[in-house]
Amino acid sequence: MILLLILLPFIQSFTSLAEENKTPSLESFCYEELNKLPGKHKDDSLRAACKEVKVLEGCESEKGVRIYHFDKAAKEGVEGSRKVLVFSLVHGDEIPSGSVARAWMERLTTIEPRNSWRVVPILNPDGLAKKTRMNGNGVDINRNFPTEDWDNLALKYWNEKTKKDPRRFPGKSAASEKETVCAIKHIEDFNPDLILSIHTPYGVLDFDGPRIPPPRAFPKLPWKSLGNYPGSLGRYMWVDRSKPTLTVELHGNHVADKLEQFDKLQDITGDIVIQTEKILNEKKEEETSKKNSKK
Ligand SMILES: [Zn+2]
Numbered sequence: 001m002i003l004l005l006i007l008l009p010f011i012q013s014f015t016s017l018a019e020e021n022k023t024p025s026l027e028s029f030c031y032e033e034l035n036k037l038p039g040k041h042k043d044d045s046l047r048a049a050c051k052e053v054k055v056l057e058g059c060e061s062e063k064g065v066r067i068y069h070f071d072k073a074a075k076e077g078v079e080g081s082r083k084v085l086v087f088s089l090v091h092g093d094e095i096p097s098g099s100v101a102r103a104w105m106e107r108l109t110t111i112e113p114r115n116s117w118r119v120v121p122i123l124n125p126d127g128l129a130k131k132t133r134m135n136g137n138g139v140d141i142n143r144n145f146p147t148e149d150w151d152n153l154a155l156k157y158w159n160e161k162t163k164k165d166p167r168r169f170p171g172k173s174a175a176s177e178k179e180t181v182c183a184i185k186h187i188e189d190f191n192p193d194l195i196l197s198i199h200t201p202y203g204v205l206d207f208d209g210p211r212i213p214p215p216r217a218f219p220k221l222p223w224k225s226l227g228n229y230p231g232s233l234g235r236y237m238w239v240d241r242s243k244p245t246l247t248v249e250l251h252g253n254h255v256a257d258k259l260e261q262f263d264k265l266q267d268i269t270g271d272i273v274i275q276t277e278k279i280l281n282e283k284k285e286e287e288t289s290k291k292n293s294k295k
Contacts (some may be wrong), residue, residue, distance in 0.1 A: 027051055030068055034121060039099040040257035045106035052109075056189060059182040064138040065125040067182050070105045075112035082273045085192035086119040087183060087233070090141050090199065092127020094132070096255040097198035101250070103259040104266055115270050118190045124179050133167045141179045141195075143170035143231035148240050150174035153230040170231045183233070194273045195245045197233055202226070203251030208234035208242030210283075212275040215268045220261055221251065244276045 024032065030050035035041075053068040060066055071193055074081035088101035101121040108117055122128055126136030134140050143154060154170040162168045189196070205218075206226040213222030226247070228234035237243045248265065 001228075009041060026053060026055065026066065026068060029066065033125075034098070034102045034105075037062065037098045037102055037255075039094060039096070039103070039171040039259055041099075041102055042260070043104050045109045046102065048109040049105040056182065057183050058178075059185060060178060061124070061126045062178050063126045063129075064072070065129075066205075067125065067179065068125060069118055069120045069186065070108070072108040072113060073115045074114060074116040078114050078129060080274075081113075081115050082193040082270055083116045083118075083190060084194050084269050085186060085190050085197045086117065086121075086198065087186075088120070088121050088198035089122045089124055089128050090183075090197060090233070092129070093122045093131050094133075094198075095131075096130075096200055096202040096250050098122060098128070098251065099255045100198050100250065100262050103262060105244060107263060107266065115273075118186065118192070120183070120186060124182060127180075128230075134169065135177055135179050137171075137177060138166065138169055138278060139171040139177050140168050140231075141177060142181070142233055143168055143229060144177050144180040145183070145231050145233050145236035146180075147231055147235045148172035148247075149230050149235075157230050174231065187237070189270065192243070194269060194276070195233065195237055195243070196248055196269065197245060198248045198250065200250045201253045202249035204249045206249055207244065207272075208238035208247070209276050210279040212272070212279060214270060217268045217271075218265045220265075221248070242280065244272070 027050050030053045031047060034046060034050065048068050053070050055066050055068050086101055086104065088097040098121055101119050104117070105119050105121060108119070124135050127134055130136070143158070151174065156173070158164060158168060160171050168266045171177055175184065192247055203221055204224040204226065205221045206224060208228055228239065234245045234247060246269070
């Protein structure tokens with residue numbers, strides 16, 4: 001017994017050491033996870049990107065997996081640079097979305113961008129591990145955002161319109177899931193001018209924002225509005241907050257062999273923000289002049 005008491009601190013420190021060794025550093029965790037995703041990538045750039053990743057306080061999945069992000073600030077002195085936040089693998093079975101986010105992270109390590117970027121490449125690590133759309137609790141994160149209509153409509157919509165499709169379960173309450181809370185933390189912390197949410201498989205650019213001319217520089221995916229839903233990110237950002245969200249729906253569910261083609265998409269995001277702001281400002285001016293003419 002006495003021997004055990006003497007040895008206990010050693011046993012404890014040994015087991016905690018073993019625990020520490022079990023959890024890989026954030027850098028190697030990021031590299032291992034992103035390296036697994038299909039498609040060609042630039043190894044040096046990925047290693048460089050993973051050196052920089054961070055985790056916002058409390059950003060972990062329901063199963064306790066770290067949700068990390070990569071930041072790249074706009075080139076110093078660039079006038080009118082905007083902030084773009086990227087979420088991918090919101091749905092864990094849409095693997096190519098992660099490959100595009102990885103390609104963007106890699107590219108950002110090699111360029112001095114006009115805009116500031118934050119990329120959250122794996123928002124739903126539990127879903128990715130199980131290859132399911134939903135998170136570890138069987139909730140569709142893209143129906144769990146606390147939209148103003150959530151309490152009235154989210155479960156009703158799920159019951160009636162989707163006939164209780166388990167792939168679209170919005171959760172028991174708004175923002176009940178840690179992944180959703182993490183996404184909201186990023187929105188508050190980074191305060192983006194535009195969110196890009198990468199998905200598969202519909203092959204369109206689905207814009208939640210004002211009517212703007214479709215960007216011609218990226219004809220690969222047509223510009224279409226698919227609409228938004230109670231609890232979806234697009235409704236949370238655009239309908240409730242007047243912040244535009246571009247859902248990039250990659251075509252099919254196989255990774256594009258030419259990930260470089262998405263460089264173009266990355267480059268036109270600034271224009272999308274500027275076009276959006278122009279229309280929003282025109283609307284504001286119109287409304288003020290209407291109010292003034294009424295006076
Ligand atoms: Zn999706």
